[in-house]
Amino acid sequence: MSTSSRYPFTAIVGQDDLRLALLLNAVSPAVGGVLVRGEKGTAKSTAVRALAALLPPVRTVEGCRFSCDPAAPDPGCPDGPHPANGPGGERAARMVELPVGASEDRLVGALDIERALAEGVKAFEPGLLADAHRGILYVDEVNLLHDHLIDLLLDAAAMGASYVEREGVSVRHAARFLLVGTMNPEEGELRPQLLDRFGLTVEVAASREPDQRVEVVRRRLAFEDDPAAFAGRWSGEEAGLRERVAAARALLTRVRLGDGALRRIAAVCAAFEVDGMRGDLVMARTATALAAWAGRTEVAVEDVRQAALLALPHRRRRNPFDAPGLDEEKLDEVLRDAAADDPEDEPPTPPEGQAPEEPGGGDDDGPGPDGGGGGRPDPGDGAGDGSGGLPPQRTEDSGAPAPEDTPEALTGAEPGESGGGTPRPASAEQRAVAAGEPFRTKVLSVPGLGAGAAGRRSRARTEHGRTTGATRPEGALTKLHLTATVRAAAPHQRARGRSGRGLVVRRDDLRQATREGREGNLVLFVVDASGSMAARRRMGAVKGAVLSLLLDAYQRRDKVGLVTFRGREAEVALPPTSSVDAAAARLQALPTGGRTPLAAGLLKAHDVLRVERLRDATRRPLLVVVTDGRATGGPEPVALAGRAARLHAAEATASVVVDCETGPVRLGLAGELARELRGTAVTLDELRAEALTGLVKDVTDHHRARRAA
Numbered sequence: 076m077s078t079s080s081r082y083p084f085t086a087i088v089g090q091d092d093l094r095l096a097l098l099l100n101a102v103s104p105a106v107g108g109v110l111v112r113g114e115k116g117t118a119k120s121t122a123v124r125a126l127a128a129l130l131p132p133v134r135t136v137e138g139c140r141f142s143c144d145p146a147a148p149d150p151g152c153p154d155g156p157h158p159a160n161g162p163g164g165e166r167a168a169r170m171v172e173l174p175v176g177a178s179e180d181r182l183v184g185a186l187d188i189e190r191a192l193a194e195g196v197k198a199f200e201p202g203l204l205a206d207a208h209r210g211i212l213y214v215d216e217v218n219l220l221h222d223h224l225i226d227l228l229l230d231a232a233a234m235g236a237s238y239v240e241r242e243g244v245s246v247r248h249a250a251r252f253l254l255v256g257t258m259n260p261e262e263g264e265l266r267p268q269l270l271d272r273f274g275l276t277v278e279v280a281a282s283r284e285p286d287q288r289v290e291v292v293r294r295r296l297a298f299e300d301d302p303a304a305f306a307g308r309w310s311g312e313e314a315g316l317r318e319r320v321a322a323a324r325a326l327l328t329r330v331r332l333g334d335g336a337l338r339r340i341a342a343v344c345a346a347f348e349v350d351g352m353r354g355d356l357v358m359a360r361t362a363t364a365l366a367a368w369a370g371r372t373e374v375a376v377e378d379v380r381q382a383a384l385l386a387l388p389h390r391r392r393r394n395p396f397d398a399p400g401l402d403e404e405k406l407d408e409v410l411r412d413a414a415a416d417d418p419e420d421e422p423p424t425p426p427e428g429q430a431p432e433e434p435g436g437g438d439d440d441g442p443g444p445d446g447g448g449g450g451r452p453d454p455g456d457g458a459g460d461g462s463g464g465l466p467p468q469r470t471e472d473s474g475a476p477a478p479e480d481t482p483e484a485l486t487g488a489e490p491g492e493s494g495g496g497t498p499r500p501a502s503a504e505q506r507a508v509a510a511g512e513p514f515r516t517k518v519l520s521v522p523g524l525g526a527g528a529a530g531r532r533s534r535a536r537t538e539h540g541r542t543t544g545a546t547r548p549e550g551a552l553t554k555l556h557l558t559a560t561v562r563a564a565a566p567h568q569r570a571r572g573r574s575g576r577g578l579v580v581r582r583d584d585l586r587q588a589t590r591e592g593r594e595g596n597l598v599l600f601v602v603d604a605s606g607s608m609a610a611r612r613r614m615g616a617v618k619g620a621v622l623s624l625l626l627d628a629y630q631r632r633d634k635v636g637l638v639t640f641r642g643r644e645a646e647v648a649l650p651p652t653s654s655v656d657a658a659a660a661r662l663q664a665l666p667t668g669g670r671t672p673l674a675a676g677l678l679k680a681h682d683v684l685r686v687e688r689l690r691d692a693t694r695r696p697l698l699v700v701v702t703d704g705r706a707t708g709g710p711e712p713v714a715l716a717g718r719a720a721r722l723h724a725a726e727a728t729a730s731v732v733v734d735c736e737t738g739p740v741r742l743g744l745a746g747e748l749a750r751e752l753r754g755t756a757v758t759l760d761e762l763r764a765e766a767l768t769g770l771v772k773d774v775t776d777h778h779r780a781r782r783a784a
Contacts, residue, residue: 081128082298083125086305087121088118088282097255100255100275100364102320102368104252107274111123111258111279112276112278117280118279120213127168128313129317132166132167133166136148137164140201171203171207171210172215173212182203182228183237184239185551204237205237211253219653221528232252232254235250271351278400326372327363332363336379338413340355340359340362349387358379361381361385362381383401387401508614509618513619518627519627520697529592533697534592534594538554545558546586552585554590556587564580595632596633598634599684599699600636601640602662603673605642606671607703616735618663623762624762628655636649636650638676640672640675640679640708641669643669671707671712674719677716680700696729698730703735703745704745705744720751724751724754730749733756734758
């Protein structure tokens with residue numbers, strides 16, 4: 076991409092924290108990269124692409140595919156060895172994009188296994204990690220990237236090198252780059268272990284100020300009309316920012332991180348219960364880069380504070396329902412306490428004639444230079460209130476005990492309906508009950524052997540896992556089965572004129588290893604929100620159980636969907652998505668009351684699964700019906716529900732019925748529904764009990780018996 080066709084970094088309106096985090100990594104790549112989280116259309120990709128133009132040019136060894144520095148070439152370079160201070164050229168710093176659908180070979184490179192076995196040479200085709208060396212590696216929608224690719228990517232970023240190992244043949248090359256990932260949290264979260272590997276994280280959102288939005292549109296339209304002219308108008312600001320980055324890089328080695336600053340960093344990380352020591356290290360590097368960016372040679376208190384706001388929020392997430400924010404009032408209190416413990420540590424005085432400068436270009440409490448608010452979420456918008464983006468939970472009235480299963484709660488009659496009880500006000504029926512505490516559930520899995528997306532739930536043929544056999548490769552060879560390859564080549568050695576110790580291997584001899592691992596599934600929840608489920612204690616327990624299953628789905632990399640039914644109909648509360656926190660938000664706000672249209676819920680689920688099979692035929696579904704089994708909505712509700720259940724059974728959809736029936740007298744209706752679905756039933760208590768270990772076997776036995784019949 077030419078410089079004139081790239082949107083200028085200095086022309087970006089607002090997003091101060093995003094721009095600052097990117098610039099700090101440009102000053103000090105040791106900070107560890109940036110993860111940018113935010114809604115679509117907030118200039119995430121534009122800012123990353125614009126950053127490349129601000130990086131200094133790179134000197135490389137002539138003809139080296141791995142961008143070795145002539146002054147200090149990599150001694151292990153596959154294209155080496157290179158002489159020190161040999162001939163070299165200069166090029167602009169690269170920005171390499173990693174597509175979501177990239178293969179492992181495309182990322183790390185590929186070895187020619189045939190030549191390695193037959194000729195003993197390391198014929199290596201570099202991947203994207205080699206292209207990004209000494210530049211920027213950008214991963215858009217990083218949360219949708221397969222976990223094993225993210226692991227490879229972050230390992231290379233941490234070690235500064237990439238290793239390719241194939242059947243005893245290995246290649247290593249340098250891979251030091253500025254890693255930037257962007258993601259929309261609505262499409263799913265990264266695991267906490269992977270979040271921790273990014274140095275900084277920034278939450279971005281579109282401005283709600285009309286004037287600022289007008290300026291964004293005005294500049295974008297001007298750029299699209301004439302990119303070269305627009306870039307020319309900002310060339311002065313770009314040059315100035317480029318010089319400032321270079322000056323900060325030069326100053327970085329002279330910045331002093333005093334004991335007082337280190338104690339503040341340690342105190343902040345301890346107060347916010349940050350796991351491990353990576354947070355402390357990243358904060359120290361970030362604070363040092365902030366001081367260099369401000370032109371100072373001593374780390375100040377404001378540097379530590381800003382470093383905490385950028386480096387710690389994502390390190391405090393324990394599960395997808397935790398908020399990724401940081402309590403700034405608590406942060407200020409911790410910093411004050413640390414200063415009180417160290418009274419001799421005074422903030423540094425700026426050089427004579429130089430006014431103090433706030434990091435990031437503005438006061439923390441005031442508007443940014445273009446009218447923004449510093450880019451951080453306002454405490455009132457839910458980003459830092461500990462709610463994890465969930466709607467506020469309603470508390471019980473005046474601490475009064477919740478009612479038991481009364482006839483009115485069980486019938487849930489709506490105004491104008493004969494429900495066998497006194498109709499309750501509409502406001503009572505619409506009330507959302509808070510969920511109970513989530514707990515660890517046993518594994519529910521789909522029987523058989525699938526071939527879906529990599530995950531952690533059901534058995535499947537995958538690229539990673541234990542080797543179970545070998546086959547001829549249909550396309551490019553990715554996982555060599557060495558023993559099968561040698562067996563295939565051995566009978567032909569005399570005919571091929573073998574005379575030495577080497578094995579004569581041809582492409583027809585190569586065998587691909589078949590492997591078995593785990594896949595992610597589509598877990599579709601069908602939740603009964605009718606009046607028979609409306610008692611607070613029962614519905615709170617039901618929501619807690621579904622939240623527990625959602626947490627399990629998050630850990631196992633599943634897609635989830637939510638169908639609810641109450642009153643006269645069913646609705647898709649959440650179409651299938653990778654965002655389990657979105658499902659949790661819908662569940663928390665779920666109202667209850669009315670009749671029980673069980674058939675409508677099952678039919679709606681059938682429609683959802685039919686569409687999803689067309690979209691992704693390899694991802695197998697698991698239907699989880701949460702109900703007490705009652706069916707009271709519509710004509711012949713019980714018979715209609717049975718017919719709807721048999722539709723799922725006819726398509727061999729794996730299903731589990733979570734039986735929510737309580738009380739001393741039980742009708743066993745949920746068990747009848749499970750039999751119609753040809754699935755299995757489990758009570759709320761069994762969901763967390765050892766008795767659930769037989770659940771998967773029961774589901775498997777049902778499907779085996781059906782196939783045998």
